[in-house]
Amino acid sequence: MxxxxxxxxxxxxxxxxxxxxxxxxxxxxxxxxxxxxxxxxxxxxxxxxxxxxxxxxxxxxxxxxxxxxxxxxxxxxxxxxxxxxxxxxxxxxxxxxxxxxxxxxxxxxxxxxxxxLAEWLDTLPAVANALHEAVQLAQEAQHFNVKPPPSVLVNPKDRMVSNYDFLPPIVADFVLNNTKLVSADGTILFAPVDARAGSNANPAPRPRIVEPNLTAEEEESLQYAIEMREGAKRRLQAFQQTAAVQGVSVEQVASWQCMNEGGLKDLQDTAAGYKVLEAKTALVSADRAMADQSKKATS
CATH class of the missing domain: 1.20.58 (Methane Monooxygenase Hydroxylase; Chain G, domain 1)
Structure with a gap:
């Protein structure tokens, strides 16, 4: 073999x-x-x-x-x-x-x-809140980054006394405009539309305010108040969505973002349109003052 x-x-x-x-x-x-x-x-x-x-x-x-x-x-x-x-x-x-x-x-x-993924998904509400916070901070940074010319009518409190270093965005606009966060139950925690208020890249044209007898400066001031109201609405809605997902109160969600009761109250008032009302009241007061001065000048 x-x-x-x-x-x-x-x-x-x-x-x-x-x-x-x-x-x-x-x-x-x-x-x-x-x-x-x-x-x-x-x-x-x-x-x-x-x-x-x-x-x-x-x-x-x-x-x-x-x-x-x-x-x-x-x-x-x-x-x-x-x-x-x-x-x-x-x-x-x-x-x-x-x-x-x-x-x-x-x-x-x-x-x-x-x-x-379970650990990361649990953090999605916090991430969404942080993104909303970044949008809000970008809006607030505009007060320091963009100084309105003297000819623009603004609240005296908003006119900066000193010059400040430029505050760059915390999150790039590309990230904000292309990020969408959805919770396990299908709730939209953050969407690109939420980032538009804080985005400086290719901003959408703002609708003109339908108010009679407004100068360009007055219209700009009122438009700013309206944008602040819309941004506050979105952020407050994000707080409410997170509170519903986590089973906690809106106050608790606000505290996670280092916002005290006064800050939350101011956010709620802004979302309710009180800032817009204040801006309109200021315009009416300015009109009355100008009218009074005109009467005195002619008398």
């Missing part, structure tokens, strides 16, 4: 133990090569036996070798289907083992990512 036949015998009797699909495939290739070699040996011995010139004293040895070669060829031929079946069996076993390992890795990765 040749070494190839011995290896085939071990592989088949041990049912592929210590073998892989690749090693069995190599064994099949070796068996096919051995079959071709044995077939050539059989053909050569048959030719020698049929040759009249072959010495008689060699015929017995040739015939014995021929019988052994025929037996080996038959055994190798019979082993081929069993080797192919063993290869397929090991291939299936390897595939099953690889898929089980893949599944186990998938389960572990899902557990890790699931825990991370």
């Amino acid at each position: 040749t070494s190839v036949a011995v290896n085939i015998h071990h592989a088949l009797t041990k049912k592929g133990d210590n073998h892989t699909s690749d090693s069995v495939a190599r064994l099949i290739a070796e068996a096919q090569a051995e079959l071709a070699r044995v077939a050539e040996t059989v053909a050569e011995d048959e030719r020698l036996l049929a040759d009249i010139l072959t010495p008689e004293d060699q015929e017995a040895a040739i015939e014995q070798r021929l019988n052994a070669s025929r037996l080996l060829h038959a055994r190798l031929s019979g082993a081929m289907p069993r080797l192919e079946a063993l290869r397929d069996q090991i291939t299936l076993r390897e595939r099953d083992a690889a898929q089980k390992a893949w599944y186990q890795r998938l389960v572990k990765r899902r557990d890790v990512i699931g825990k991370q």
Whole structure:
């Protein structure tokens, strides 16, 4: 029995133990090569036996070798289907083992990512509040970054006495304008529309105020009060959404943003439109004062 036949015998009797699909495939290739070699040996011995010139004293040895070669060829031929079946069996076993390992890795990765996402999703309301705060801070920073010209009518309290360093945005406008946060129950915690009030990039044209007898400066002052009201509305709405998601009060959400009761009251008043009312009252008072001065001048 040749070494190839011995290896085939071990592989088949041990049912592929210590073998892989690749090693069995190599064994099949070796068996096919051995079959071709044995077939050539059989053909050569048959030719020698049929040759009249072959010495008689060699015929017995040739015939014995021929019988052994025929037996080996038959055994190798019979082993081929069993080797192919063993290869397929090991291939299936390897595939099953690889898929089980893949599944186990998938389960572990899902557990890790699931825990991370659960932790991050719990922080979404806080992140949304921080984004709303960034928008509000950007609005407030405009008081220091943009000084209205003397000709513009503004509240004297809003006209800065000193010069201040420029306050850049905490969050880039691109981030604010392309970020949308949604809670697990589908509540929109933050959307690009919430960032428009604090965005300086390509601001949308503001609608003109329908108020009679307003100068450009007066219209600008009233428009500013209206924008502050809309920004306060959005921020207060974000507080209310977070409070509903977390099951706490609006006051508690405001405290998370380092806002005291006075600050929350001011935010609520601004959202209710009191600042707009104050601006309109100031305009009326200014008109009356100008009218009184005109009367005195003509009298």
